[in-house]
Amino acid sequence: MYKIIDGKELAAKMRADIKKDVEKYTKENGRQIGLAVVLAGDNPASQVYVRNKIKACEEVGIKSYAYYLDGGVTQAELEKLLHTLAEDKNIDGILVQLPLPKHLDSEKALRIIPTEKDVDGFSADNTGKLCQGKESIVACTPNGVMKMLESCNIDICGKRAVVVGRSNIVGKPMAMLLLNADATVTVCHSKTENLKEECLNADIIVAAIGKAKFITADMVKEGAVVIDVGMNRDENGKLCGDVDFESVKEKCSYITPVPGGVGPMTITMLMYNTCLSVMRSER
Ligand code: NAP
Numbered sequence: 001m002y003k004i005i006d007g008k009e010l011a012a013k014m015r016a017d018i019k020k021d022v023e024k025y026t027k028e029n030g031r032q033i034g035l036a037v038v039l040a041g042d043n044p045a046s047q048v049y050v051r052n053k054i055k056a057c058e059e060v061g062i063k064s065y066a067y068y069l070d071g072g073v074t075q076a077e078l079e080k081l082l083h084t085l086a087e088d089k090n091i092d093g094i095l096v097q098l099p100l101p102k103h104l105d106s107e108k109a110l111r112i113i114p115t116e117k118d119v120d121g122f123s124a125d126n127t128g129k130l131c132q133g134k135e136s137i138v139a140c141t142p143n144g145v146m147k148m149l150e151s152c153n154i155d156i157c158g159k160r161a162v163v164v165g166r167s168n169i170v171g172k173p174m175a176m177l178l179l180n181a182d183a184t185v186t187v188c189h190s191k192t193e194n195l196k197e198e199c200l201n202a203d204i205i206v207a208a209i210g211k212a213k214f215i216t217a218d219m220v221k222e223g224a225v226v227i228d229v230g231m232n233r234d235e236n237g238k239l240c241g242d243v244d245f246e247s248v249k250e251k252c253s254y255i256t257p258v259p260g261g262v263g264p265m266t267i268t269m270l271m272y273n274t275c276l277s278v279m280r281s282e283r
Pocket of ligand 1: 141164165166167168169170171188189190191192195208209210211229230231232262263264266
């Protein structure tokens with residue numbers, strides 16, 4: 001019988017713990033932890049994400065500083081703002097909501113964010129440290145997946161893990177985290193031959209593809225742990241993951257649902273990373 005890994009429940013528990021840490025910090029230091037969120041343009045999905053991040057800050061007691069820039073903002077204006085935030089002692093974390101409007105060079109802009117304020121964990125420095133197994137700020141979604149596995153005491157050491165997807169923000173850091181936790185990791189992508197066979201070998205599958213219900217029951221080994229990062233719309237416009245949950249669940253020992261799985265963990269991990277960067281800088 002499969003067990004559901006409830007991301008909503010774990011996220012709520014983690015946020016309650018973070019709230020306590022933030023309260024303690026605020027009391028002891030007479031200042032609030034600050035997170036700057038920069039949004040350029042009017043992408044509706046980005047607006048929703050930013051709103052939810054600001055709401056999460058309010059919930060845990062982090063002070064959010066929102067910067068809504070016009071879609072026509074120049075590279076120089078964006079960089080000037082990021083330099084100011086980088087210097088600002090009240091700002092502990094800086095998040096630039098991606099994607100930026102096409103005329104902006106996001107890589108160049110993101111390089112301005114100091115490593116210790118890079119709470120998304122996307123910088124080359126944090127990514128490099130993760131690859132070397134050193135202390136770093138880890139991208140929120142894959143780090144959230146690790147917390148979910150930990151919360152269920154799922155054994156990772158020596159297990160075969162297959163990550164489907166190799167994006168810089170999910171697939172690659174996910175593979176690194178699993179490798180650092182001593183799994184034997186295979187990373188699959190759109191050019192992978194025999195994807196089904198690769199998946200059938202896996203004790204743990206992480207699907208980060210962006211294709212509705214792509215992982216089907218015939219691709220999953222009996223007793224596997226299946227983590228679904230995907231966020232898609234099905235043919236009826238309903239939110240669904242990359243895993244065909246209804247058929248796959250019967251083969252799993254553990255599975256995450258969509259919605260209510262990885263999604264709620266991502267913003268929680270942003271709060272976690274923001275606190276972590278403050279605590280580390282004070283060590
Ligand atoms: P992405 O940048 O589009 O990457 C998708 C990856 O899937 C690519 O590496 C691609 O391979 C691979 N892929 C595509 N078609 C494939 C196929 N037929 N077989 C095998 N691999 C295939 O997407 P992403 O940003 O990583 O996000 C992935 C999914 O996670 C999306 O649904 C996104 O909405 C969701 N997401 C959720 C959260 C959350 O908080 N829950 C956070 C971030 C993302 P190539 O590299 O060869 O093109």
